[in-house]
Amino acid sequence: MSSVSQTNRPVQAEAGAVPLAAEEAAEVEPQPAAAPTPPPFVPMHPARAASYMLASLILALTQGLGMNLINANIPQLQGAIGATTNEATWMVAAYMAPNVSLAVALIKIRNQYGLRNFAEISILGFVVACFLNLFISDLSSAMVVRFMSGIAASPISSLGFLYMLEPFPPAKKMQIGLPIALTNISLAAPLARVISPGLLDIQGFHSLTTLEVALAFVALCLVYLLPLSQPQPRAKVIRKTDLISYAFLAMGFGSVAVVLVLGRFYWWFEAPWLGALLAFGIACVTVMVAIELNRTNHLIDIRWIVSPPVLHFAAVLLLFRMVLSEQTSGAPGLFQVLGLTNNQMTGLYTVIICGTILGGITCIFAMRFSTERAIHMFALTVVIIGSLMDTQSTSLTRPEQMYLSQGMIAFAGALFLPPAMARGFVAAIAKGPQYILSFIVVFLTTQSLGGLLGSALFGTFITIREKYHSSILVEHLSLTDPLVAQRIAQLGGAYARTLTDRVLQNAEGAVLLSRQATREANVLAYNDAFMLIACLAAAALTALLLHIAYDALRARMTPPVAAEPAVAAA
CATH class of the missing domain: 1.10.287 (Helix Hairpins)
Incomplete structure (x- = not known):
């Protein structure tokens, strides 16, 4: 690792590095002799502080619901836009394609043009994008509008963070503001599934878009009524x-x-x-x-990102983000296979919301009295227990049987992320302001792309294991087996009033038995996936314990540093 990433001073040109291009060298601006002193913190009136916190919640839900209302209702939206499941999933891809990287650009845009201008223009763009959702009529228009929504929604999540941090003094921003902000963001996915059935019953797809537009207008009013303070003067930072x-x-x-x-x-x-x-x-x-x-003058400091501490931090975030895919792709997918819809899982998602809120509140106190490692050990243990409980699922399992396990996993998810993010953010600040953007890239990659990677791997694993279990089950379904023949006859008997031909009745019974075998294979595949999540969490917990033991052993074996003699007074 180069010496550039090991110092706390601004990045300078390295010896032996490739010379800068002429235009890049021309863009280098002299650094000021001393950074301006930030203005002192002025405590807010409690009512105004509560208003900023409410604005943060509204912004987080506005951005999160705009993304998750579509994701949670793909099967219900296919008919409205005349698309298959695969085609309708392109709406999700169109939204995520620009959204996963825009936070990188927004940091510098905000610093150059001012936080106030950034907030007002961002929310106006989001309102326009939400308003265009009302005119979606087919797949092509849906993809164009969702692409624009992905662009416009990226600044809103940043504003949700900033509004939550605004009323807290600097010493409390990481301890209280950060856990609440992350909890607000986590609430959108389960809340979207809770409110979707009622909205779809009113006016179908356009009820979802109408709610999105209404929230966007509320957020617009809050942003204009509650200005954010500018922590630092504007500077020309975009090259x-x-x-x-x-x-x-x-x-x-x-x-x-x-x-x-x-x-x-x-x-x-x-x-x-x-x-x-x-x-x-x-x-x-x-x-x-x-x-x-x-x-x-880096946009992203690659050398710092690939340093061992940052890679370790990124691996921790990525692994836990993949572990939490059990909640977004696991239980909902299992119940969808069993024929349940969102309105039958409202209670489960309500429990997940309550678990997330309880985890966020617990995290505030835990960050004050416990270390990051202790919090992570507890969170991983809770995930292991919850995932192992889910491995006992059968085709008769219903959401009520998963209230405890899914609530535990939601609790652990809200508890794990804030300490890790706070530690990484403080480390980036200690290296210098120019490292904040590099930290944002690490966090963005592990959360947005990491979440997509977790869902993709989770779904792929389930598909492979379903084919495996299905092949084993089908091998034992032989017509020469009296039990199989009896079962086919029983299932085919349901068609006795409409089909008088015994051969056709048996054929329909065989089809129904094949469907039951596929359903059971899917349940077994999901159980395997739940076990995989538990194993990943156990591996992460083991690695954490070994890391703690290694640090303790190294500290014990390191000889104490001798105190320097005091300098005698002249």
Whole structure:
């Protein structure tokens, strides 16, 4: 690792590094002798502080519901836009393609043009994008509007963070503001499934878009009524090479996001365009890395990102994000296979919401009295227990049997992320303000792309295991087996009033038995997936314990540093 990433001073040109291009060198601006002192914190009136916290909640739900209302209702929306399941999933891909990378650009845009301008223009763009949702009539228009919504929604999540941190003093922003902000963001996915059935009963697809527009207008009013303070003066921080680097980053991350969303629907090895798109995405990210390695004023400090501490931090976030895919793709997928819809799972998602809120509240107190490692150990243990409880699912399992396990996993998810993010953010601040953007990239990649990767791997694993269990079950369904023949006859008897031919009755009975075998194979596949999640969490917990033991052993074996003699007074 180069000495550049090991110092706390601004990044300087390294000896032996590739010389800067002429235009990049011309863009380098002299650094000021001393950073301006931030204005002192002025406590808010409690009512005004509560207003900022409410604005944060509204912004987080506005952005989250805009994304999750579509994701949670793909089967119900197919008819409204005249699309198959695979085609309707393109709406999710169109939304995520620009959304996964925009936070990188927004940091510098905010610093150059001012936080107030950033907030007002962002919310106006979001309102326009939400309003266009009302005019969706087919798949083509839906994809265009969802792409624009993905662009417009990215600043809203940042505003949700900023509004929650605004009323707290600097010492409390990480301890109280951050857990509440992350909890608000986590509430959108289960809340979307709770309110979707009632909305769809009113006016179908357009009820979802109408709610999104209404929330956007409320958020617009709050942003204009409650201005954010500017923590630092504006500065010209956007350079021409930043635009080039970001263009390659956006194309790379967007291509990978599309592949992760659609890969398991078109299947990874059967659609050649998936491989071509993935190769294009990797090539774009590689070009961006090559550009950033040869710059002095980085958009992203690649050397710092690939340092061991940051890689360890990224691995922790990525692993836990994949573990939490059990809640977004596991239980909902299982009950969908069993024929249940969102209105039959309202109670389950209500429990998940309550578990998330309880986890966020617990995290506030835990971050004050416990270490990050202790919190993570407890959260991983809770995930292991919850996942093992879910491995006992059968075709007769209903949401009520998963209230406890899913509530535990939601609790652990809200408890795990804030300490890890706070630690990484503080480490980036200690390295210097220019490292904040690099930290945002690490966090963004592990959460957005990591979430898509977890869902893709989880769904692919379930598909493979379903085929495996289905082949084993079918092997034992022989017509020469008296029990199988009796079962087929019983199932075919349901058609006795409409089919008088005994052969046709048996044929229909065989079809029903095949469907039952497929259902049971799916249940077994989900149980395997739940066990995989428990094993991953157990492996993470073991690695954490070994890391703690290693640090303790190294501290014990390191000789104490001798105190320096006091300097005698002259």
